[in-house]
Amino acid sequence: MVVADENPPAxxxxxxxxxxxxxxxxxxxxxxxxxxxxxxxxxNVAKATTKLLLRFVSQNRHTKLSESQGLIKDVRELGRNLVSAQPRELVIGNIVRRVLGVIREECHDNNSIPGFADLPLGGRLSRASSVGDESADLGSNPGSGTATPHSGRPFSRDGGEEDIDAMSRRKSKAYIPPNLRNLTRQGSIALPNPSFGENNLQHALFSLLQSRPEELPNDSPGLKPQSKEPFEDKDIRGDVIEGIKELMEELEQVDEQVASHSETHIHANEIVMVLGSSATLQAFLMRAAIKRRFTVVMIEAYPNDYQATQEILKAPSKFTTPIGLKQPGKNSSARDEPLTTAELKATLTSIGVETILIPDSAVPAVMSRVNKVLMGTHVILRNGSMITTAGARTVARCAQEHSIPVVVVSGVYKLSPLYPFDPDSMLETGESSTVIGWADSEMVGNAEISNPTMDFVPGELVDHYITNVGGYTPQNLYKLVEEQYGTVIDTLE
Amino acid sequence: MAPTSKRGSAKKPGLLEEAPEALLQAVIIADSFNRRFRPLTLEKPRCLLPLANTPIIEYTLEFLALGGVEEVLLYCHAHHDQITDYIRESKWSKESSPFQIRVIYSPSIMSVGDVMRELDQSRLIKEDFILVSGDIVSNISLQGILKEHKARRLADKSCIMTSVLREISPRHGSRPRGENALFILDQNRERILHYEYLKQSDSESPVLLPRELGKTCPTMSFQENFLDCCIDIVSFEVPPLFTENFDWQHSRKDFLHGILMDELYGKTVYAHILKSGYAGRIQSLQTYDAILHDITRKWTHPFCPDTNLNQQTYKYTRGHIYKESKVILAQSAVIKDNSIIGAGTSVGDKTVIAGATIGRNCTIGKNVELHSTVLWDNVVIGDNCALGNCIVANDAHIGDGCTIEDGAVISFGVTIEKGSNIPATAKYTKISTKKEKESGRFTQVVHSKTKTLNEYEDSEDDEDEQRETSMGGLSVLEDESDYSDISDFEDDEEIPGKRKKGHARTSSESEADSFFREAYNSLLGALKQSHSVDIMILELNGLRMSANAEFSEVRRATVAAVITYIVSKITGNENTTKVVDATVEKLLPLFNRMIFEVNDQAELLGYVQRELAGKERGGTLMQAIGMKLYNEDLCDDEGLLAWWNEGNGPQGETPEMTKVREGAKAFVKWVEEQDEDSDSDEESEEEDDDDE
Incomplete structure (x- = not known):
């Protein structure tokens, strides 16, 4: 395995x-x-997207807090363009949504610091529960996002003020009652309402209205901001960039974080069946190998991984450059293409894990002897299903038949908030020539050849997801979605 | 050379400047120099025709972008304005384009050879470059092949080219028909030892191989089963080779064959045989159909409709069906596998679309059957039609109840009356002649099939069109064996006096040859249009200066032209002597300027003799011309005798030439006698004028 200097050429x-x-x-x-x-x-797609967003945000003309809606709109537009370039690479959408989340959070934080966070709002607003009490908030508002995976709020896709609004709810730093929220949206807020007469409350209202400052009566002394820097002029760019950089760091550390869970999942003398060969998977197995002795049964994954696998069997020395255990994640970034099964096998062999390579057809026969099935994934969807290497569904189904647990390792950046209404449309179909040689005229003219490179695995067939933020069952995954993206799910497709 | 547009000359500092090595350049030849796509190419260049609803050139450019190319030189000839406009508007001329693109139009390019010669003159090439035509569809990554090529160049300085080849079985649908070639490779199947273009018609005839072939390589592999992708990595030494050999037109038939045939060059050519990946070239309608077939079936991934290369919205559904958004389908319409449907298209009730490719904004009526049909944009098809594997171009209108068989081509804007039955291999166009096209008057809409077809065949390029029509359609078996790629240069061989040469040519010889051709043509033209002799002298002088030709070349060309002229004149019953006298008298000043000494006279007569060889009444003419020249003092007895004695031996003379010489025998004998007389008498020769 040749480790390039830093990144793959493209x-x-x-x-x-x-x-x-x-x-x-x-x-x-x-x-x-x-x-x-x-x-x-x-x-690598995720990395490139993050880097581009960083550049985009740092060059965007909307830097002020007051212009955050413009920034959100621009980023969303960019996301749509990127997603349409490769619609089946859901990671692009994930990253863009995460960045949108960062922007909304910054908007909210800046709004709330002078406006809400340090104010004893609770008693004054009629229907509000105490600040920071999210459970109360959620309880009082049915349909506020946590109930079911696919129950978005009706207004959550409009953009506009309610984005911030929703973010503020999620962050539970401040709470605005629904009636006020509605008024704000309609743009006809009743300022002269006597119950809002107090100065600090005017601050609160002011921050609510930040996106349309022209409606503010400027001559009213009580509405003038107290701090020296007006809120709407505050530059949020730096904070957003900071947030994106954190995201980049997360991408770098994913493998290590996922791998830290390995010891609790792989036990001594276990036989683990492995399908696919992502970098995360490799790091996971290698970390486990430090303390445990176990056997790995690799599935060859015809046709897309097939040739490399054959090559290793013929010339193993070509691949057995050992990779330092200290840096399991580093190797992955140096590659343009995903790891092939053969390379994973070589790496594992080099550190002394017993590895057995079986053809895909032998999976049902071997399954009964296996303790656990381990997979990487391409994307996890919000209902707990996932899209991964072709052949995974058969393997998972077979494991279910034998009551063998199926464990999936993945970075949380692969978790998509989308719901698979039409799983077929999410699957990439690759080159037909990997299935059968193009020169084979007998077949090419007469057979229809299709090479789906991905497989849709429904959540029922997966037992456990291990991410860099902990383990989740498919049924609980929606909570993680909520945590990562909030309740505002932008439509990018 | 006239570069019509130069863009991006000082662009993209970030992408390009940091590279310390020279840029990776690619040359696209966006003209096929043949007429296989007529009549479609009457209105649009081949590289802009849609393939799976994306212009063909997009595939080529994407392929080059995938290969990491940093500068593209796009040479175009036919419809260059359309190509220039297209590239200017496309994403490739934007800042974000992965390479700089330069569209170069030159009116003089008529073949691949001409492009290479232009390239040599332009000095735009500094390093080894990629040479492709503008109709390549491929998803292979060039990086590996380039690396291989560079390593080979380091090891073997004489290696000048790496060609990408694919093995293909003889009965494969994508195999271009009528494009067979024999490759002889060494035992490792790396080096190409010999190339032979095979015409289908004479597949029985033996292939002649150079004798040395067996000595250098005891083991050889003879393969005819290659699909030549026409993707070459070419050394910067190649364009000068084309300049040296001005008659090389074709990159394979002439260049590859020539360079390998002749040991003198000492160059080697290597092959890269593809093991995976897709590569193909759209050479004819048949290959167009085959590659479309492969694109639909994802062989060319990622360059498939659902990649939306050209700002489209295609979505893939199982069974290789691609649909753009905003497609209107009737409930009872059936879309079968391998179909592509563009945006804004509506499909009527009970219509069956089986493996068809349909462009944008087409209207398809009820109960229509489309089997592997290719419809471009804005096509209207009436009810109850049945279309086979044919091409219907933009804005065509097919009436109700029409039947179009496999292989037909309906060009831009043609209307087919309802109830017509279009036979296989028929081709319809609105444009009937070039003149009409220029004046903007198009032939009117077709009323019956016979009428259009006639109109089409009546056009100026009668022969070409008929040949086209006989070439057959998409998957109909084509027989284009006698079809030469470069029709414009076919008549070269008819030029009399052109010496058949071996493969080794020195540069002066080739220049002389080109001078000869030009001088001959201009003189003959001038004679036929009876220009004044001064103009001829001026023209000839200009040509001589620019080509730096020797006077002997001038004489050869002049004689060739004059003889052709005279021969054409005397076909009737006219008096031979009279014609000769008139012509020579007229051209006296011209001859005076090219004859200086005795040797020149002899040479001139020699040329006359050679030109007359085999001509009707060659002997009589020889005598008449010789006499006239003698009488006009253009040649004295010394020169005449020198010529007579020089060729007296049998060597260097064909029987026909001897026959010509014999015709002048009487005259020469007479001169000889006169000479002897004058030798003794020391008389002046003026008297001789009277005795004829």
């Missing part, structure tokens, strides 16, 4: 270009790369 090229050209051009470049499928693994 990604490296892009990361280099993105710092020198305008953000719009960088977007076009990335769209080109995505369309040509030059950036291959979803980790």
């Amino acid at each position: 990604l490296a090229k892009f990361l280099k270009a993105v710092t020198t050209v305008k953000a719009d051009d960088a977007t076009e470049i990335l769209i080109g790369l995505l369309k040509r499928r030059e950036i291959k693994s979803s980790r």
Whole structure:
């Protein structure tokens, strides 16, 4: 396994270009790369997207708090363009939504610091429960987002003020009652309402109205902000960039964080069946191998991983450059293509894990001897199902038949808030030539050949997801979605 | 050379400047120099025709972008304005384009060879580059092949080209018909030892191989089962080779064959045989159909409709069905596998679409059957039609109840009356002749099939069109064996006096040859249009100066032209002597300027003799011309005898030439006698004028 200096060529090229050209051009470049499928693994796509968003936000003209709606709109537009370039790479949408979340959070934080957070609002607003009490809040508002996975709030997709509003609810730092919220949205807030006469409350209202300052009666002395810097002029760019950088760090650390759970899942002398060969999976197994002795049964995954697997069997020495255990995650970033099964096997063998390679057809036969099935994934969907390497569904179904637990390791950035209404449309169909040689005229003219590279695995077939933020069952995954994206799910597709 | 547009010359500092090595360049030849896509290409260049609803050139450019190309030189000829406009508007001329693109139009390019010669002159090439035509569809990554090529260049300086080849079985649908070639490779199947273009018609005839072939390589692999992708990695030494060999037109038939045939070059060419990935070239309607077939079935992934290369909204559904948004389908319409349907298209009741490709904004009526049909944009199809594997171009209108068989081509804007039955291989266009096209007057809408077809065949390029029509349609078996790629240069061989040469040519010889051709043509034209002799002298002088030709070349060309002219004149019953006299008298000043000494006279007569060889009444003419020249003092007895004695031996003379010589025997004998007389008498030769 050759470890390149830093990044794979296509990604490296892009990361280099993105710092020198305008953000719009960088977007076009990335769209080109995505369309040509030059950036291959979803980790690298995520990295490129984050980097582009960083550049985009730092160059966007909307920097002020008051213009945050414009920024959100621009980012959403960018996200739509990127998603349409490769609609089946759901990670792009995930990253864009995460960044949108960061922006909303910043808006909210800045609003709340002078406006809400330090104010004893609770007693004054008629229907409000105490500040910071999210449970009370949720309890008092049915349909506020946590109840069912696919019950969005009716107004959650409109953008506009309620984005901030919803964010503030989620963060539970402040709470605005629904009636006031509605008024705000309609743009006809009743300022002269006698019960809102007090100065500090005017602050609260002021921050609510920040996105339309022209409606504020400027001559009213009580509405003038107290601090020296007006809120709407506050520059949120730095904070948003900070948030995006955190996201980038997360991407770098994912493997290590996931791997830290390995010891609790892989036990001594277990036989683990492994399908697919993501970097996360490799780090996970290698970490486990430090303390435990176990056997790995690898599935060959014809046809997309098949050739590399054959090669390793013929010339194993070519692949057995050992990789330092100290840096399990590092290796992954250095590759353009996802790891192949053969490479994973070679790596594991090099650190002394007993590895057995079986053809796909042998899975049902071997399943009864296996303690656990371990998989990587391409994307996890909000209802607990996932999209992963072709063949996974058969394996998972077989495991279910034998009551063998199926465990999936993945970074949380692969968790998509989308619901699979039409799973077929989420599956990528790859080159037909990997199934059968194009020169084979007998077949090419007469058989219809299709090579779906992905498989849809429903949540019922998965027992456990291990992410960098902990373990979840498919049934509880919606909570994680809520945590990561809030209740505002932007439509990017 | 006239670069019509240069863009992005100082662009993209970030992407390009940091690279310390030279840029990776690619040359696209966006003209096929043939007429296989007529009549479609009358209105649009081939590279802009839609393939799976995306212009063909997009596939080529994407392929180059995938290969990491940093600069693209796009040479175009036909419809260059359309290509320039298209590229200017496309994403490739934006800042974000992965490469700089430069569209170069030159009116003089008529073949691949011309492009290479232009390239040599332009000095735009500094390093090894990628040479492709503008109709490549491929998803292979060039990086590996480039690396291989570079390593080979380091090891073997004589390696000048790496060609990408694919193995394909003989009965494969994508195999281009009538494009067979024999490759002889060494035992490792890396080096190409010999290339032979095979015409289908004479597949029985033996292939002649150079004798040395067996010595250098005891083991050889003879393969005919290659699909030549026409993707070459070419060394910067190649364009100068084309300049040296001005008659090389085709990159395979002439260049590859020539360079390998001749040991003198000492160059080697390597092959990269693809093991995976897709590559194909749209050479004909048949390959267009085959590649469309492969694109629909995802062989060319990621370059498939649902990648939306050209700002589309295609979505993939199982069974290789691609639909854009805003497609209106009747409830009872049936979409079968491998179909592509563009936005804004509406499909009527009970219509069956089986493996058809349909562009944007088409209207398809009720109860229509489309089997592997290719419809471009804005096509209207009436009710109860049945269309086979044919192409219907933009804005065409097919009336109710029409039947169109496999292989037909309906060009832009043609209207087919209802109830028509279009036979296979028929081709319809609105444009009937070039003149009409220029004046903007189009042939009126077709009323019956016979009428259009006639109109189409009546056009100026009668021969070409008929040949086109006989070429057959999409998947109909084509027989284009006698079809030469470069029709414009076919008549070269008819030029009399052109010497058949071996493969080794020095640069002066080739220049002389080109001078000869030009001089011959201009003189003959001038003679036929009876220009004044001064103009001829001026023209000839200009040509001589620019080509730096020698006077002997001038004489050869002049004689060739004059003889052709005279021969054409005397076909009737006219008096031979009279014609000769008139012509030579007229051209006296011209001859005076090219004859200086005795040797020149002899040479001139030699040329006359050679030109007359095999001509009707060659002997009589020889005598008449010789006499006239003698009488006009253009040649004295010394020169005449020098010519006579020089060729007296049998060597260097064909029987026909001897026959010509014999015709002048009487005259020469007479001169000889006169000479002897004058030798003794020291008389002046003026007297001789009277005795004829």
